[in-house]
Amino acid sequence: MSYYLGHYGKIKLRRKSALSFASSVSPADVNLILNRFGFDDSIENLLTGDQLRIQTTDSRGIDFLPLATWPTATTTPNEIVAYANVNAIGGVRLFEQFSQAINNDRAYEYELEAFTGASLPITVEVFGSVERLLGDVTGFTFNTDRDALDTTTMSDRFKKMYAAGLISGSGTIDCFFNTENSGLIENSLLMLQLINRTDIGSEFSCFLQLTDNAIYTKNQDVYYEFDAMVTRTGIEVRPDQAINCAIDFVTTGQIRLLIGEPSGYILKEDTDRLRMEAQNFEGLDFLLTEVTD
Amino acid sequence: MAGFYTGRTGALFLQTGGFTAAPNPAADNTDLKILKLRDWSLETTLELLETTTIDTAVKSYTAGSVSATGSATVLYYRKASTTDPGLQFTSLLNPIMKTASTGVIDTTDKVGIVLRAGTQGGTAPDIKDDIAFNAFITNASIQVSTGELTSVGIQFTVDGAFFEIVDA
Numbered sequence: 001m002s003y004y005l006g007h008y009g010k011i012k013l014r015r016k017s018a019l020s021f022a023s024s025v026s027p028a029d030v031n032l033i034l035n036r037f038g039f040d041d042s043i044e045n046l047l048t049g050d051q052l053r054i055q056t057t058d059s060r061g062i063d064f065l066p067l068a069t070w071p072t073a074t075t076t077p078n079e080i081v082a083y084a085n086v087n088a089i090g091g092v093r094l095f096e097q098f099s100q101a102i103n104n105d106r107a108y109e110y111e112l113e114a115f116t117g118a119s120l121p122i123t124v125e126v127f128g129s130v131e132r133l134l135g136d137v138t139g140f141t142f143n144t145d146r147d148a149l150d151t152t153t154m155s156d157r158f159k160k161m162y163a164a165g166l167i168s169g170s171g172t173i174d175c176f177f178n179t180e181n182s183g184l185i186e187n188s189l190l191m192l193q194l195i196n197r198t199d200i201g202s203e204f205s206c207f208l209q210l211t212d213n214a215i216y217t218k219n220q221d222v223y224y225e226f227d228a229m230v231t232r233t234g235i236e237v238r239p240d241q242a243i244n245c246a247i248d249f250v251t252t253g254q255i256r257l258l259i260g261e262p263s264g265y266i267l268k269e270d271t272d273r274l275r276m277e278a279q280n281f282e283g284l285d286f287l288l289t290e291v292t293d
Numbered sequence: 294m295a296g297f298y299t300g301r302t303g304a305l306f307l308q309t310g311g312f313t314a315a316p317n318p319a320a321d322n323t324d325l326k327i328l329k330l331r332d333w334s335l336e337t338t339l340e341l342l343e344t345t346t347i348d349t350a351v352k353s354y355t356a357g358s359v360s361a362t363g364s365a366t367v368l369y370y371r372k373a374s375t376t377d378p379g380l381q382f383t384s385l386l387n388p389i390m391k392t393a394s395t396g397v398i399d400t401t402d403k404v405g406i407v408l409r410a411g412t413q414g415g416t417a418p419d420i421k422d423d424i425a426f427n428a429f430i431t432n433a434s435i436q437v438s439t440g441e442l443t444s445v446g447i448q449f450t451v452d453g454a455f456f457e458i459v460d461a
Contacts (some may be wrong), residue, residue, distance in 0.1 A: 149442050150367065154303035154330045166440045 007213045011134040011173060012207040013186060014208045016049055016227070017200035018252070020125035029113055030064045034247060035112050036091035037064055038121065043090030044198040046124070047190065049102050049181070050086075053127035056120050063115040065094075076262075081127055098130070099183025126200060131207060135185040136178045138244065141209055142171035142224060144255055169226060169251035171208075177235060177243035191247045195230045202230040203252060213261075226255045298411045302422075305330050305365055307384055311427040315456040317418045318407055323378035326406075327385070329370040331444065333408055335363035335424060337451075361426070361451035363408070369435065369443035382445040389430045389447075400438035402441060403427055415460055424456035 023039040030037045046052070056062055061076030069215075070077055082094040083101035093109040095101040147165030175188040194202045209223040232248040306318045306325040318325055340357035367382045388402040404427070411422035432448035 147440055149440075151329075151442060153328075153368065154300045154305075154332075156301065162442060 002216065003220070004211050004216065006139065008212045009140070010209045010212070011137050011140060012209070013130040013134050014131040014205035015047075015186075015190075016203055016205050017126035017127050017197070018227075019200045019202050020053075020123045021045060021199040022121065022123050024119040024121050025064055027117070028118040029119075030112050030114060032112055032114060034093070035106075035109050035113060036087065036089065036090050036093045038089070039124075041199055042086065042092055042124075043088075044088070044196075045200050046084055046092065046126075047085045047193050047197075048104075049098055049186075050084050050126045051081065051098070051128055051130075051189070052092075053079065053125050054086050054122050054267050055083050056122050058120050060115070060117070060120065062122075063120060064112050066111055066113040069110055076201070086111075089158035098132075102181050102183040112186070128205065129207065133185045133187070134175070134191070136176040136188045137173060138176060139174045139224050140208060142169060142172060144169045167255060169224075169228075169255045170231075171228075171249055173247045173249070175245055175247070177245050188245055191230065192235065192245060195233050203227060204230070206249070220258070220259050221261060222259050224255065224257055226251045227253045298422075300332065301419075302409070302411045303330070303333065304407075304409040305333050306407035306409070307380055308407075309384070309388070310405070312400055312405035312425065312456055316405060316407055316425050318409075318418070318423075319336040319418055326379050327350070327365075327367055328372065328379040328381050331366040331368060333363065333365040333412040335361060335408055335444035336441050361455075362448065363428075363451070364446065364448045366444055366446045368391075369445055371439075385430065385445060385447045386435075388435050403429060404449070405456075406449065406459075410459070419457075419460070421460040423457055424455060426455045426461060427452045 021041055022040055025037055025039050029039060056078050058078070061077055061078045065076070065080060067073060067076055069080070080094070082096060083098050084095040085095065085101045085104045087093075093101075093104070095105070095108055096110075099105075100108040127183050145168050147168075149162035149165045151160045151162045153160075173191065175191070175254060177189070178187045179189045181187045194204060196202075204227070205225075205280070206225050206228050207225050209221060211219055211222045213219065213221045228249040228251045230247055231248050233245060234248075235243065235245040237243050295328075295390045305327045306316070306322065307327055308316065308325055318437060337359060338361065339359050341354040342357045343352060344355050345352045365385070367385060368383055372379065372381050388404055389397060391397065406428050408424045409420065409422055411420075413421040415421040428449040428451050430447050432446075434446045435443070436446065437443045
């Protein structure tokens with residue numbers, strides 16, 4: 001008989017937004033020296049490290065980026081997917097990879113170019129394609145609730161319930177407060193910032209791993225997978241202990257308790273190296289995998 | 294039965310076409326019993342006619358006519374077989390929701406209702422806790438909500454005098 005210890009549990013999350021917001025970029029909003037551009041509501045909604053999908057309906061396309069940003073394109077596309085570094089006043093600098101954006105590595109920033117004419121209307125959404133480990137976690141709880149609908153009627157002697165009510169989930173993540181980020185994991189500061197996204201909401205995709213096959217080799221990975229939104233964050237600052245925070249969330253859709261390899265794993269039959277062209281994208285979600293059962 | 298009563302001993306019996314005499318459905322009568330009843334209520338009102346005149350300082354009245362209305366809620370629950378005992382929610386909808394342009398017909402759509410609060414037996418086969426009357430169903434509603442059981446609510450107005458009222 002095996003008992004499992006919680007210290008091998010882990011949380012992976014993927015930034016995402018169910019909603020997008022509309023704004024516009026005018027020629028004066030583009031700073032060619034800093035390679036940053038601005039638009040209304042960026043500071044209220046975007047966080048450094050967000051993978052953004054910026055789209056425009058304007059026939060000029062994303063005209064504040066040079067055509068060379070898209071190596072195979074012959075005309076300026078009307079969409080760009082890139083990681084953002086957001087400064088204190090909402091100026092956005094774009095990068096190809098998460099770590100570059102987190103570390104504001106200017107050697108890899110996307111060059112901007114000037115454009116003329118009317119402002120470009122844009123819609124912006126957080127397009128999270130990669131889940132990352134959440135660092136500094138000290139524990140988590142997750143509850144799955146099912147509505148028990150009362151079907152008791154007159155003349156019944158015992159209370160009766162309808163068993164197929166709606167399912168919902170909620171939980172709490174406890175973690176130490178941390179702002180450092182090497183570019184490989186998410187830190188707890190992100191969880192405190194998510195709740196402040198004013199227009200696109202505080203949603204994220206979450207994977208709560210209970211057991212790890214790498215540790216308990218006789219058992220498969222067991223994990224919950226769901227989308228959730230942050231509903232409350234709390235932080236405790238005391239002189240005699242590390243600053244810790246608690247993040248309450250509720251699920252926003254389907255909850256799945258899965259057994260097996262978490263998404264993002266690819267199993268190969270041979271030992272060849274697998275290469276992926278990562279132009280403007282990052283992560284395994286853009287590969288098609290053949291699943292065998 | 295001495296003591297308090299709850300909805301556990303409640304019931305509603307329905308006779309399509311109405312009663313012609315005081316009904317006495319037995320406690321275990323399933324032919325007329327509405328299935329999956331959640332609640333019923335009955336409100337009886339006396340219309341008072343004011344007889345106050347200008348030379349009096351205190352109002353006075355004379356009794357007018359008595360009327361009664363009520364309501365009931367049943368769950369939207371289908372019997373496994375139409376031959377199973379008991380009446381499902383459709384029996385409450387049919388007297389008012391029509392596809393025929395003739396609308397509600399007095400003789401066939403009037404319903405006889407027995408509201409039962411308890412099962413205290415009287416002179417057999419009378420049940421002391423029964424209230425019996427003829428009525429028209431004046432309102433029917435179907436409530437379908439996310440995460441809640443679908444239910445049917447009706448309101449009715451009593452036609453004529455009660456056949457039977459709660460006995461001491």
